[in-house]
Amino acid sequence: MKSAKFDYTRPHDVRAAIHALADALGEAKFLAGGQSLGPMLNLRLTRPKLLVDVSRIEALRSIDVVNGSIRIGAAVTHAEIEDAGASLARNAMLPAVAREIAYRTIRNRGTIGGSLAHADPAADWPLALAALDAVIIVNGPAGQRSIPSARFMLAAFTTQLADDEMIEAIIVPELSPSARWGTYKFCKRTGEFPDAAAMAVFDPARRIARVYVGALSGAPVPLDALARGIAQQGAVALTATAVDRAIAMAVPELDAVGRKMHAATTMRAVQQALAS
């Protein structure tokens, strides 16, 4: 199938992009890498009147380290994060997560901001950035605001982003040297969206402990009590029963099989963190 008709514009800065979107009165979509939007356009599941291509706006295209944080422009591609091992030495989880997203050909074009805005429940970034306590910087006619990544995604394909806002950057804290992290996703086929996923971050120096499960029917869900227990007691707190109970409480709608799959995935992500 071929896309329905649309117009196309490629503004040079964030301001112009926001204006272009606002001027289209709700009939425009931002286009970054187009790796989710492209298929939906071709399948005519979405039919915006205007695409505002933000993929080349300089301000959205860089990775910068400032004041103990990593600022990743929204239009930075997964492949660029995958390949940025050196500049991301203080948060090696980012390239590790990027490398497992879909296929290299998709990673070459797909962007971190696009992935967050699209908010597929099974996508990697909403999960990883929640576990990493990242902050999403969004911009719109009313100005810039920042949203903690854990609260950014509300449900499947639904975020806090207003219709006239765009993601500008993602601020990810640097991990301290004592930090440990683990990621595990279970895909029935390489590169596909996973059936279950979990990520864990423990950073004693920053007193942060996070365990998140993803690939649910909505946003990633934190297992705070489990994370806290592990932070306080280490591996002793990581029992199959504890994980199962944590999942059952946090995601009650899962059936027995879904619970088992997510519990195993969570167990492995945390084990990986403990072993790192």
Added chain:
Amino acid sequence: MSELHGKPGQGIGARVPRKEDARHLHGRGNFVSDLIFPGQREVVFLRSPIAHGILRGITKPAGFESVVYARADIAGIRNIEAPSTLPTYKLSTQPPLAQGKVRFVGEPVAMVVAKTRAEAEDIAEQIQLDIEELPALVDAHRARLDTDVRVHNEWSDNLFLTLDFDNNFEAESKKATIVVTREINLARQAMVPMEGRAIVAHWDDRAGQLIVYTSTQAPHVIRVGLAQFLGIDEGMIRVISPDVGGGFGLKCVLWPEELCVAWLALTQKKPFRYIEDRREHLTAGANCRQHHYTVTAYADQRGRLLALDAQITIDGGAYSNWPFTIGLEPGQATGNLPGPYEFKGYRCKTYCVATNKPGFLPYRGVARTGVCFAMELIMDAIARAVDRDPYEVRYENLIPPQLMPYNNVSRKHYDSGDYPRALAMVREKLDYDGWLARKAQGEPDGRLIGIGFASYCEQSAHGTSVFASWGLPLIPGYDQATVRTTPDGGLEIRVGVHSHGQGMETTLAQVAHEVVGVPIERIRVVHGDTGITPFSTGTYASRSIVMAGGAVGRACQTLLPRYIHIGAHLLKCKPDDARFEKSEVVGPNGRVSLKEIATAWFLRPERLPVDVDRDGLEATVGYKPTVDTGAFTYASHGAVIAVDPEVGGIEILDYVIVEDCGTMVNPMVVEGQTLGGVAQGIGTAMFEESPYDANGQPLASTFMDYTMPGATEIPAIRIYHTESPSPYTLFGIKGMGEGGAIAPPAVIFNGVNDALKDLGVEVNETPLTPKKLLEAIERARQAHPQRKVA
């Protein structure tokens, strides 16, 4: 490959690199969708969004009435009907565009023509369909019993066909001490060649012909069908099938879209193009593999099979295809279920049921993937029941070589081979004993190891009598090949079969090289064009290398005496004193090349003997095997499976095949065909499914939903060969294009069941997704709370 197998040279048995590769490697293949003719228009089909309903009306968008076609606008096209001589068979009437009713989601309802595909889609989405929904028949078991709701109103029920077979069942089953019953199911799926269907048709005024380029495995058959259903002379049609991006059975039947696009070109005398997209393929092409089995095996205490009782239900979809008919699948299922095993009592009832899904088509392996799955799962179930090693039980049940040729319980005639040896070789190459030891130790990572085996035999190149018994309206007979000597001593071969990945531009040249000795670089194989090739029913049923190879071999052999006759004259000796040797005629006083002989015939006839054969250096010869009941390739597959019981993951740690397809023309091509088939079989086993909801909506319409195996899902398979030539075919060749796809579901499920045996888990429904596997483990946990369950 494990051990590179191949003879030196370029003849039969040599591992010759393919002639067809270069154009594809440079992006210069020539597929139907690559064609553009001046003034060409794009065609799009609006398809039914509803599985079953009364089509009350079609409202064309204002201003576009003349480019939107409904059934009434294409009155010149006849409805597709595929009659069959099989008793109980009911004829389905398939309009090229839906009329009166819609019968599956994806059925073409209207056709739109525009300058670009995008514009045609813009128009198509403005068409309003008035469809009154009827209850959808989605489950074959329920549809079989339903007489109120019917796919075809003119029928009394929803049964396409019922087959009953009984050979000595009662007497043999009485002897049994062990009775084992299993329900076994295969999911519906799509064939998914990487190139979808594609058609470009135009009118050639100079030739006075409708030229139809179509991505088909059987150009001559499509010509017959187009002529029949367009109601015009065959001479008015030329069908060309250029490079075809995979067929697998999808492209061996006539499609309504072919009729519609050809009709546009015929009536408007302009070029039109239709390219099926993936979404259309995955919805309107969900047309294969869905079989349901209830199988009961009767065996003795050692697990020796005595009799088999089966009920097979095939979810036939809405329409019977032309020309193979829906009868092919139940016929093959009933006849092939007994497989490579020796037993004497067999009873089988097979229902082919009409449902609101796309009509069933013959996918690579045709029914045998299903029957092998059922038979091999029941074989392991017997082993469980008698508490013996499944390998041993299987081995003891295989037909021993001393009984060959063997007439089996379903009256198939197996021509040659040593079936048990193939299984024994798999055991050895797989290091079964080593894996058993490792399995006993347990894995440090908590995964469970299982080993699965499966054996099958693959009827190939079966001919007239077999297809006639399946009741088809079009039955293969002799396949013809034309071999022409070129004036410079090369060869040009023309065949009616079609090569679309099988490498026949190379392998048929190897056959000719074997006889004539011309280097294959100088042998050109021409195929895929009814205008310049002899008739053939095409490429399907693992027949082409046997049939076309046989015809090419015979045609070459026909030319040899003619070469010798001219050569002897040029050498000034008697023909009886000359012989043909590696593209030369050799006489007592010297040798003369084929080039000189050809030059004499074509360019310097004054040099020819007066009694020269006036048919010249070109021959068209027909061929079929001396016994046409099929040359049976056979194989055993074995695999080591690791199951991750926590998440339901399955990894294939090793996969070994021992295959015997008689004389191999090109071992590299044989291996390629097998590996590709196995990849499809692994897809069937673990990944591929076209699920439907209760409304008959297909739920896998993109590759995001329909999981195709990729490079990480297919293991590095090891293949070993034995060669038991067929006594009935030229050179002893057997067909083998489908076999790879037959065994993998059986092997993988047997391996998984072996791995999970201690948990009391037995799975028997494709595809084995992680979710299904975990569900099975969960069920076992509830059924056997005392067991140690992961």
Added chain:
Amino acid sequence: MNQVVFTLNGERTEALVEPRLHLADYLRDTSRLTGTHLGCEHGVCGACTVLIDGQPARSCIAFTVACDGRDVRTIEGFEDDALMKDLRTAFTRDHALQCGFCTPGMLIAARDVVMRCPDADDKRIRSEMSGNLCRCTGYLGIANAINSVIQARRGGGATPAIRTAIAANAPVVQPLAKPWQAFTPADAEAAAPRPAVAAPLDDAGPREGWQRIEESFIANHSPGRVWEIFADTAGVAACLPGASIDEATPTSAKGRIDVRFGPMKASFAGATSLERNETRMEGRIRGGGSDSLTGSRAKADITYRLASEHDRTRVSIVMDYNLQGPLAQFSRSGIVKAFAGRMVAQFGENLNAKLGGGSAPIPLAAGRTAELNAGNVLWQWLWSTIKKLLGLTR
């Protein structure tokens, strides 16, 4: 039509294109570079892989207009490329192609793997190539061919892969690398509870082919008062999120429901019948509509039932729905069901708002449309959390 200028296989190329024309169609139909193939047109199969600025990309989901200023290289642009020559040789030798349809995309992806992953082994090669589907070969020849080229560049001979040991997805079980440093996280308060799942209201279950969603809330009125307010049947129908009513009688309404789900939008135009059964204190909205552009159809039967609960009224809502057509043809039904669940929940909120008492006003969406979308859902989420905290429901 938009003007673009880009480099195509080394040549400056100007084109006037419709923005919706994807790069693969431009290459194939306009430039007549037909080596780039279309196998899915939704970015999964890899047959259309080309290089854009040196990086492999799917040309079926890259729009030509967005390639302005870029450097595009197709399979036809590698005639002088030494590495591609080696790959071609290896592909033929290892029988890495059959029908040839996936081959151009496969080669472009393979070349990238050889350059980017000089140390790749069989497992890594397969993983890196997993975005290119082949239906013919079973991938062994492809993996071996790439492996042989990598080995040759490393100076070693080719070693075809045979797996004998456990590989790939084995779960990770590792010992603790270093002792755990216990700590108490800074934000140790309990997480907000998530909404619980409503108990089933009607044991009969939905009809075959239909899905069911249930929801209930407490209204601060007596059942009689609620019943009176709900007499405005069209007004009740208008509480359906995204609904706009064009015509209404006491027993029927015509209009449309606009639904948005991420970037997807649909507009179901149709009609409803409205029934009330006073003895059972039950109202029913039966409706159906179709989204003309996709040909999708939705039907819904929504029942509300009133029951007295401590002088107030429990309003229970059951929605049975049935979605058909292209919008239904995806396998992730859990997500659709979650979406429908939010829709019913919001219907409840809107009804509650209509009842006035004890309810918060329902704002327009952040996007200033009345569709069910991000803003509404956010509000609904917050509101249901507040209600739970206040113990208003369930």
